[in-house]
Amino acid sequence: MTDIEAPSSTELEVSLFGPGFGESILIHLGANSWIIVDSCITGTSDLPAPIAYLRSIGVDPSSSVKVIVATHWHDDHIRGLSTIVDHCHEAEFCCSMALSRQEFISNATKFEVNNTIVGGSGAREIVKVLNSLNGKSPKRAIAGMLLKSFPGSDLGHNCNAELWALSPSDKQIDQFLSDIGSLSPSVKQTRFRLSSEKQNNGSLVLWLNVGDIKILLGGDLEETTDQDTGWTVVLSSEGREGNRANIFKIPHHGSITGYSSDVWEHMVCESPIAILTPFNRGSKKLPDKDDAKRILCHTDDAFSTSNHSNKRNKPRDKIVDKMIKETVGKIRPVQVSSGRITIRRNLDGDGKYNVYLNNGACHLSELAS
Amino acid sequence: MSDTASQLYSPEDTSSRPLDRSQLIKQYLEERDIRREVEKRFRESQDMNPSFEVVTSKQVSNRDILTPNFNIAPEKKRAVFQVLQEWEGHVIEVCDDHFSAELVDITADESVAMEEADFSIDEVSGSDTPLVKPGGVFRWSIGYLRSPGGTKKRVSQIVFRRLPLWTKKDLQQAESLAVKISGSINWE
Numbered sequence: 001m002t003d004i005e006a007p008s009s010t011e012l013e014v015s016l017f018g019p020g021f022g023e024s025i026l027i028h029l030g031a032n033s034w035i036i037v038d039s040c041i042t043g044t045s046d047l048p049a050p051i052a053y054l055r056s057i058g059v060d061p062s063s064s065v066k067v068i069v070a071t072h073w074h075d076d077h078i079r080g081l082s083t084i085v086d087h088c089h090e091a092e093f094c095c096s097m098a099l100s101r102q103e104f105i106s107n108a109t110k111f112e113v114n115n116t117i118v119g120g121s122g123a124r125e126i127v128k129v130l131n132s133l134n135g136k137s138p139k140r141a142i143a144g145m146l147l148k149s150f151p152g153s154d155l156g157h158n159c160n161a162e163l164w165a166l167s168p169s170d171k172q173i174d175q176f177l178s179d180i181g182s183l184s185p186s187v188k189q190t191r192f193r194l195s196s197e198k199q200n201n202g203s204l205v206l207w208l209n210v211g212d213i214k215i216l217l218g219g220d221l222e223e224t225t226d227q228d229t230g231w232t233v234v235l236s237s238e239g240r241e242g243n244r245a246n247i248f249k250i251p252h253h254g255s256i257t258g259y260s261s262d263v264w265e266h267m268v269c270e271s272p273i274a275i276l277t278p279f280n281r282g283s284k285k286l287p288d289k290d291d292a293k294r295i296l297c298h299t300d301d302a303f304s305t306s307n308h309s310n311k312r313n314k315p316r317d318k319i320v321d322k323m324i325k326e327t328v329g330k331i332r333p334v335q336v337s338s339g340r341i342t343i344r345r346n347l348d349g350d351g352k353y354n355v356y357l358n359n360g361a362c363h364l365s366e367l368a369s
Numbered sequence: 370m371s372d373t374a375s376q377l378y379s380p381e382d383t384s385s386r387p388l389d390r391s392q393l394i395k396q397y398l399e400e401r402d403i404r405r406e407v408e409k410r411f412r413e414s415q416d417m418n419p420s421f422e423v424v425t426s427k428q429v430s431n432r433d434i435l436t437p438n439f440n441i442a443p444e445k446k447r448a449v450f451q452v453l454q455e456w457e458g459h460v461i462e463v464c465d466d467h468f469s470a471e472l473v474d475i476t477a478d479e480s481v482a483m484e485e486a487d488f489s490i491d492e493v494s495g496s497d498t499p500l501v502k503p504g505g506v507f508r509w510s511i512g513y514l515r516s517p518g519g520t521k522k523r524v525s526q527i528v529f530r531r532l533p534l535w536t537k538k539d540l541q542q543a544e545s546l547a548v549k550i551s552g553s554i555n556w557e
Contacts (some may be wrong), residue, residue: 106547119473134553191532194503282469328486
């Protein structure tokens with residue numbers, strides 16, 4: 001993790017972590033002011049990836065992180081988020097408007113109260129986060145909302161920064177609450193683990209301006225045929241004023257369901273730096289070869305935090321390995337190595353971007369062949 | 370025997386003096402209660418009463434400690450299932466003849482799923498098949514089953530957990546907690 005030093009006061013940094021499912025984005029705005037979006041645990045540390053990274057470059061998260069954003073709510077996607085909230089005392093917390101609604105909180109606590117499932121109820125992390133917000137004033141994000149502005153005078157380079165939410169729409173929130181409501185347990189029902197399916201329709205999409213650098217963070221939002229949901233809402237949302245992103249965190253692991261040609265045509269500049277995390281779960285492996293090729297048609301500068309082959313099985317007793325083989329064929333690690341993509345550009349410099357690929361992060365062409 | 374027991378429970382205080390009989394009996398009873406509780410929880414988690422005794426590898430090494438001879442009637446011999454590896458799984462998707470599940474390695478004392486596998490539905494006993502659906506929770510144990518006669522065979526078993534039902538009290542408790550959480554946050 002200590003392959004590079006902390007960015008300079010005038011350097012913008014975007015780091016993406018993605019161990020196989022779940023992801024986290026860490027952004028340095030300047031003058032040691034940082035934003036964290038979501039959380040993941042990489043396996044090399046018990047700490048959430050962004051906190052472990054900040055410490056490894058000598059940054060104190062408790063005073064340096066100014067904003068934490070949760071674009072998701074399910075355990076599988078925000079592992080360690082409550083630890084981030086606990087570590088970052090000065091940070092403001094933002095999440096989707098949907099997560100502040102009583103219906104959501106009520107459902108989440110039903111799964112978490114008296115839970116005995118070792119792997120968690122599915123709502124463990126978000127309930128811990130909500131508990132950590134006691135007495136605080138978090139923001140409820142909805143499409144077209146300015147979440148936070150940072151005066152350039154505080155950022156060491158005199159470029160103002162603004163963080164906007166481009167989703168969810170009112171209709172997305174209603175659909176999300178309806179989906180969650182359909183899972184609501186009733187008396188005498190056998191307990192089960194809350195599934196992470198159907199949660200992407202409430203995902204936050206973020207837009208960040210820092211001077212002339214524009215960043216589109218696509219969350220896990222998927223495209224729909226409904227004009228009031230999906231990427232159509234994002235395309236018409238306020239906040240970006242016709243600007244195009246130089247850096248694009250591709251939504252939903254580069255899948256076809258998260259793809260919108262209009263986004264590539266109208267929201268990002270020609271050949272942006274595109275970054276994504278892979279998804280290794282069940283029968284789905286994202287991005288697949290076609291996904292990678294489709295993205296590479298839009299830009300040569302596309303990167304993944306890992307390729308699918310970068311997985312190691314746990315060493316086990318030979319007898320256990322033999323029994324695993326007889327029962328299920330093989331067992332697969334769901335988390336690949338803790339890859340990290342780091343993009344840096346000096347706001348007082350020549351406008352050149354530097355991209356660092358760490359610990360298994362790779363060019364997307366490796367996933368296209 | 371007493372040396373081993375004293376190391377387990379109070380190595381600093383009793384290493385230089387033998388334990389008296391009353392202490393030994395007290396220790397034995399405590400250990401027996403712990404062991405019964407472990408077995409009870411295992412059975413509850415599997416929702417069954419196995420005809421065999423369950424021992425972990427740690428218990429096997431301390432077996433002489435767990436069953437000291439104090440003229441107490443010996444237990445009836447039973448088959449022993451020695452667990453080598455155990456996971457808790459939860460189903461993430463179900464296809465025609467198989468299901469995919471994420472696995473939490475209980476043997477390694479993990480609390481999040483770091484592995485996954487595809488199981489044939491044939492591996493699941495008939496009474497458990499209605500529980501094979503997304504969110505369903507099961508235990509997968511690999512180990513040796515030793516019969517009272519001494520024969521030993523390798524066993525891999527998948528048992529779906531009949532988790533406790535949600536009760537009215539659970540839901541009321543959750544509702545109160547939700548109201549408390551909502552009331553404690555000053556959303557902007």
